[in-house]
Amino acid sequence: MSVAKSASRRASRLTTVGPGAEAVFHLILGLFSLACVVPFIFVIIISFSSEPAIRANGFSFLPAAWSLDAYRFVMRLGDQLWRSYFNSFFITVVGTALSVLICVLYAYPLFRRDYKYRGFFTFFSFFTTLFGGGLVPTYMVSKFMLGLSDNYAALIVPLLVSPFYIIVMRTFYSSTVPEALIESASIDGSGEYRTLFQIILPICLPGIATIALLNALAYWNEWFIAMLYITKPQYIPLQYLLMRMQNQADFLARNSSMIGAEAVNLVANQPTETLRMALVVFIVLPIACAYPFFQRFIISGLTIGSVKG
Amino acid sequence: MKRILAFALTLALLTLSLAGVALAADDPSEEVTIRWMLDGSNVTDDSAVLEAVNAYLKEKINAKLEVIWGTWGDFDNNSVLNINSGADIDIYFTCSWSANEYSAYAKKGAWVRLDDPANNLLEKYAPNLFTVLPPVLAEGAKVEGADGVGVYGLPGYKEVAQQYTWDINTPLLTELGYSVDDVSDFYAFGDILAKAKEAKGADFYPLNIEGAVLERMVNHSDIVDTNLLLSFEFDPVNPAQSEAVIKSRYETDGYKKFVEKVREYYQAGYINPDMANHESSGPARTNAQLSGAYLIGTQTYAPGYDRQASQERGFEVTFKPAQAGIISTTSARGAMMAISSASKHPERALQFLALLNTDPYLFTLLAYGVEGVHYNLQDGKVAFTDKRQDYLPWRNGLGNITQLPLTVDDDPDIWEKFAKFNDAQGVPLLGFAFDATPVETEMTALINAANEYADPLNAGVVDPAEKLPEFIAKLKANGIDKVLEEANTQLQAFLAAKGN
Numbered sequence A: 001m002s003v004a005k006s007a008s009r010r011a012s013r014l015t016t017v018g019p020g021a022e023a024v025f026h027l028i029l030g031l032f033s034l035a036c037v038v039p040f041i042f043v044i045i046i047s048f049s050s051e052p053a054i055r056a057n058g059f060s061f062l063p064a065a066w067s068l069d070a071y072r073f074v075m076r077l078g079d080q081l082w083r084s085y086f087n088s089f090f091i092t093v094v095g096t097a098l099s100v101l102i103c104v105l106y107a108y109p110l111f112r113r114d115y116k117y118r119g120f121f122t123f124f125s126f127f128t129t130l131f132g133g134g135l136v137p138t139y140m141v142s143k144f145m146l147g148l149s150d151n152y153a154a155l156i157v158p159l160l161v162s163p164f165y166i167i168v169m170r171t172f173y174s175s176t177v178p179e180a181l182i183e184s185a186s187i188d189g190s191g192e193y194r195t196l197f198q199i200i201l202p203i204c205l206p207g208i209a210t211i212a213l214l215n216a217l218a219y220w221n222e223w224f225i226a227m228l229y230i231t232k233p234q235y236i237p238l239q240y241l242l243m244r245m246q247n248q249a250d251f252l253a254r255n256s257s258m259i260g261a262e263a264v265n266l267v268a269n270q271p272t273e274t275l276r277m278a279l280v281v282f283i284v285l286p287i288a289c290a291y292p293f294f295q296r297f298i299i300s301g302l303t304i305g306s307v308k309g
Numbered sequence B: 001m002k003r004i005l006a007f008a009l010t011l012a013l014l015t016l017s018l019a020g021v022a023l024a025a026d027d028p029s030e031e032v033t034i035r036w037m038l039d040g041s042n043v044t045d046d047s048a049v050l051e052a053v054n055a056y057l058k059e060k061i062n063a064k065l066e067v068i069w070g071t072w073g074d075f076d077n078n079s080v081l082n083i084n085s086g087a088d089i090d091i092y093f094t095c096s097w098s099a100n101e102y103s104a105y106a107k108k109g110a111w112v113r114l115d116d117p118a119n120n121l122l123e124k125y126a127p128n129l130f131t132v133l134p135p136v137l138a139e140g141a142k143v144e145g146a147d148g149v150g151v152y153g154l155p156g157y158k159e160v161a162q163q164y165t166w167d168i169n170t171p172l173l174t175e176l177g178y179s180v181d182d183v184s185d186f187y188a189f190g191d192i193l194a195k196a197k198e199a200k201g202a203d204f205y206p207l208n209i210e211g212a213v214l215e216r217m218v219n220h221s222d223i224v225d226t227n228l229l230l231s232f233e234f235d236p237v238n239p240a241q242s243e244a245v246i247k248s249r250y251e252t253d254g255y256k257k258f259v260e261k262v263r264e265y266y267q268a269g270y271i272n273p274d275m276a277n278h279e280s281s282g283p284a285r286t287n288a289q290l291s292g293a294y295l296i297g298t299q300t301y302a303p304g305y306d307r308q309a310s311q312e313r314g315f316e317v318t319f320k321p322a323q324a325g326i327i328s329t330t331s332a333r334g335a336m337m338a339i340s341s342a343s344k345h346p347e348r349a350l351q352f353l354a355l356l357n358t359d360p361y362l363f364t365l366l367a368y369g370v371e372g373v374h375y376n377l378q379d380g381k382v383a384f385t386d387k388r389q390d391y392l393p394w395r396n397g398l399g400n401i402t403q404l405p406l407t408v409d410d411d412p413d414i415w416e417k418f419a420k421f422n423d424a425q426g427v428p429l430l431g432f433a434f435d436a437t438p439v440e441t442e443m444t445a446l447i448n449a450a451n452e453y454a455d456p457l458n459a460g461v462v463d464p465a466e467k468l469p470e471f472i473a474k475l476k477a478n479g480i481d482k483v484l485e486e487a488n489t490q491l492q493a494f495l496a497a498k499g500n
Helices: A002-015 A019-047 A051-057 A069-077 A079-111 A118-130 A135-145 A152-159 A163-176 A179-187 A192-203 A205-221 A224-229 A238-259 A262-268 A273-303 B002-022 B047-061 B075-084 B102-107 B121-125 B135-141 B170-175 B190-200 B211-219 B253-267 B278-291 B305-313 B346-358 B360-368 B386-390 B414-422 B437-459 B464-477 B480-499
Strands: B032-038 B063-069 B091-094 B142-145 B148-151 B163-169 B221-223 B230-233 B296-301 B317-321 B336-339 B375-378 B381-384
Touching: A019 A273, A051 A273, A069 A273, A079 A118, A079 A152, A079 A163, A079 A192, A079 A205, A079 A238, A079 A273, A118 A163, A135 A152, A135 A224, A135 B075, A152 A205, A152 A224, A163 A205, A179 A192, A192 A205, A205 A273, A224 A238, A224 B075, A238 A273, A238 B278, B032 B075, B032 B346, B047 B063, B047 B346, B047 B360, B063 B346, B075 B091, B091 B346, B102 B142, B102 B336, B121 B346, B135 B142, B163 B170, B163 B211, B170 B190, B190 B253, B211 B221, B211 B230, B211 B253, B211 B296, B211 B437, B230 B480, B253 B437, B253 B464, B278 B296, B278 B305, B278 B437, B296 B305, B296 B317, B305 B317, B336 B346, B346 B360, B437 B464, B437 B480, B464 B480
Parallel strands: B032 B063, B032 B091
Antiparallel strands: B091 B336, B142 B148, B163 B296, B163 B317, B221 B230, B375 B381
16 A cells, blocks of 8 residues: 555656646535435435424425434334345345356356357357346246245346346456466466466456445345335345335325325325435445445555556 | 247246136135235235134135235236236236226236126126125126126225315314305315415415316316326216216316416415425325315315324314215226136135125224234224234225224214215216227327326416417327327217117
8 A cells, every 4th residue: 555655646746737627626526426425414314304394394404303203113113124124134145145256257267268168158148138038028937937936036046147247357357367377377287266266366356346346236226126026025125115115105196096085094104204214324324334345445456456567 | 049948938838827727617625725916005914814814714615815915016016017927816906097907907808707608707606796786886897808898807895986075174264264165166265265375374385286186176077097188077966967078188178267277376375386296296285284284175085084084184174075976987996806817716716705795704804904913892893903003904905895893983874974975976987998009109198298287287386378288289299189089989889888
């Protein structure tokens, strides 16, 4: 790190812009990051606002009254909340581990020039990004033939292989790993497995971390698959729990006149706006905490190369 | 390769699932599982209920029940996917407003025809059913499906009629020196609203409306298509005598007069600007209702609801009819159960449905839960326990709710009121459902236009002098006339068939 820093200090005179321009850039970037952070801060504030205050004045950065009610309600969701929390963690951890493994293993031969069926397998994965089976056939195959219904596999398997990440990973290999490295490893008597796991993968950690982060985000935020394949409450992940509340509120807003008198009762008993915001906080926090962890690898990856000189 | 294989297997599966229907007559000695997909439920623990239900069903029809508790949020998507993929589900909730719309899916062959002359399941397994349910429901359930005109689903018996009412904040109205009788003509609300606004200040919006509902209330126009492009105007006093003709909703003189008045009220500050779109209008309306920050609102009415609303909001709410109640296709098909043509045991499924609609024990069990667990009886009335929170199906979506015992919160006369309310007149269009398939291309563009203009116009947020002609021009350009002609042709054919 320190080496990199002093190097950048030395180079700084050459790469700096004038103070005026720098101020403008800072301003633009500052505003941009503010635009990203403010909505989330707003969500947190709403989740701590009192419901009657919202009813009276609408959303506000400085609510007339604060309240912990939303969080008390969330806690009262009780078992379902913790169960869904566990489900989300479980599918994220297992799913990310498996999909990263598959991605790394699939991309590696595609990067090796000496692999005979390279062209075919590249096309094989790429092809699926061009043509999909359509919703109903996919649903039928997944649910009835593969049995992906009301189990954890239903939440994990559909996202397991992503052609896009395979392409990213392959590109990462070819830009990071010099052919000479593999050659010298094999001359030193390293077998294919040892070469991959002990020599190539350690220098590819930044790429793996990137893929892992994207995968983890995908698994953590997935709700559509849960909507399709999950009906039993014990498998519902957190995002879908929230999404269902949201869909339900939207549906009742649109169709209340069709459902008749009971709808108004239902609307009145809907989870409140503050409750939904509190759930958003619950969902975002863990993944926000995971970010710095991955970031360490990504940044260090930018500064460390395998071949010096 | 993978895709070809998947395609071939899908085909094979389809053939199998289709072949499954033709299989085997029902063997009563074999225990079967009936899978049932419902809408609008909020159920996290059904174990106690299903245990009791299954013990009872085993003895009655030698079947087990498995319920898929769909919610408002996921039912539309899931039911359509399951139907299209021929999933192993025996009974679906269906109705006139869900994604698996009753008449459209009957036409597609998704439901088993129950009164098929070749195999009249209704006669065989549920002979008494339509003597329990009002005849008007049977009429509403008749539809032109894949196997001819007939009954493809069993209507639930809930509020069958439909009536729009003015939702009145009674204490506030009295405070202002008016009585409920003064609230009748929308076009004469001006003075009352002005007085309310003056008394309560600038942030108070006395008219708490759902624009589309208000429009139907004021113009006495019923729904023909779910996108509200077409309307059928009925006689507010004698609905059965109405002229059977379909109109283009936004092109009538009545509509023009209505939006001009709404605009006037809006500019006077009587309507909350949030009413301009679906996303913000729902929460804003609910907030105003719960906090009592309104004077007059719009409400689809059902017996017992005034009591419920008063309890919920903490002040006396009056619902004053804006017109006579009517029975229309939409209201008669408000909640139904259809047996899937992919069902392996349609006979047993129908036996279950017959039992559900005629056996108070079974229905109470499914709607209210287990006595001693989800509720206790106090003087013969149902008092719910905390466990009820884990088991909240959509009661009115289940079936014949008039079998239920009273709850402690119910009006003691609720079922008599129900019977009286449901004794409304059927409109001439009862049973008619517009099939939009022949004009699908036109519909898409028209729906887009309606989405853009209708809500803001109905709430008075935009100026009708400028926007209404623009809207109508857009409707004309996208072929509303063709749609209208098609609808009236279909209606004439329907009336002719009904006349025979």
